[in-house]
Amino acid sequence: MRVGILGSGLMGGKLGTILARAGHEVVFSYARSGQKLKALARDAKGKARAGTPREAVRGADAALLAVHWSRTENVLSQAGDLAGQVVITCSLPMNEDNTELVVAHTSSGAEELARMIPKARVVAAFQTVPSEVLFGVYEARRKARRPSLVYCGDDESGKGVAAELVREVGFDPVDAGPLRIARYTEPFALLVAQLAYEGEGGPELAYRFERLAHRRPS
Numbered sequence: 717m718r719v720g721i722l723g724s725g726l727m728g729g730k731l732g733t734i735l736a737r738a739g740h741e742v743v744f745s746y747a748r749s750g751q752k753l754k755a756l757a758r759d760a761k762g763k764a765r766a767g768t769p770r771e772a773v774r775g776a777d778a779a780l781l782a783v784h785w786s787r788t789e790n791v792l793s794q795a796g797d798l799a800g801q802v803v804i805t806c807s808l809p810m811n812e813d814n815t816e817l818v819v820a821h822t823s824s825g826a827e828e829l830a831r832m833i834p835k836a837r838v839v840a841a842f843q844t845v846p847s848e849v850l851f852g853v854y855e856a857r858r859k860a861r862r863p864s865l866v867y868c869g870d871d872e873s874g875k876g877v878a879a880e881l882v883r884e885v886g887f888d889p890v891d892a893g894p895l896r897i898a899r900y901t902e903p904f905a906l907l908v909a910q911l912a913y914e915g916e917g918g919p920e921l922a923y924r925f926e927r928l929a930h931r932r933p934s
């Protein structure tokens with residue numbers, strides 16, 4: 717696949733690197749330094765390169781939006797036309813100092829994003845894990861028990877693309893339903909962050925849902 721990275725920081729830089737190592741064609745874009753984008757592309761070692769947001773989305777099978785909420789409009793305006801584009805967002809609608817969700821309960825960042833780019837196929841994924849765990853999950857991808865990763869969206873084929881990328885990073889993708897379910901997954905991401913950054917054991921934290929076999933009462 718061709719994946720355009722819109723925001724090449726902790727999340728975008730790492731996910732782009734992993735996807736390049738997994739064999740995808742990746743374009744890193746949107747950082748404050750072009751040198752950083754070039755270094756990311758060089759170090760990813762696969763078919764990766766640096767580009768502008770417009771170059772990143774042109775001809776891409778998926779664009780990964782990974783910017784602070786306050787940068788969303790800016791990066792979208794630089795990306796240009798996203799009609800028909802699968803846009804996977806790992807962004808959370810946080811306030812400036814990253815202490816609170818500014819959209820919640822009656823809407824979500826993912827839904828607000830979909831309103832900003834109504835012709836794009838928005839999928840919310842990768843919001844619910846800290847960046848620190850991503851390389852470890854990728855390295856452990858051949859183990860039988862993979863961590864879960866929830867994703868949601870209204871476009872089934874877009875969700876299929878996202879699920880494939882989630883699987884390639886090393887997670888077990890869990891389809892949580894339509895995009896409005898991001899109202900639940902986004903606050904859940906803050907719970908995971910709380911456990912990762914304030915709990916014991918450090919930030920390399922992922923989660924796994926287990927469905928127990930149904931047993932009839934005897």
Ligand SMILES: NC(=O)c1ccc[n+]([C@@H]2O[C@H](COP(=O)([O-])OP(=O)(O)OC[C@H]3O[C@@H](n4cnc5c(N)ncnc54)[C@H](OP(=O)(O)O)[C@@H]3O)[C@@H](O)[C@H]2O)c1
Binds near residue numbers: 746748809
């Ligand atoms: N970090 C996590 O563990 C995590 C987990 C789940 C969800 N999220 C969400 O994912 C999104 C991305 O988080 P992140 O931690 O990856 O953020 P980040 O490290 O700050 O990355 C944001 C990217 O945007 C770029 N950027 C910021 N201002 C810019 C400007 N004026 N012009 C050009 N580029 C600019 C940054 O450039 P530079 O590279 O030059 O700084 C960086 O590449 C956020 O919405 C966050 O809430 C993060």
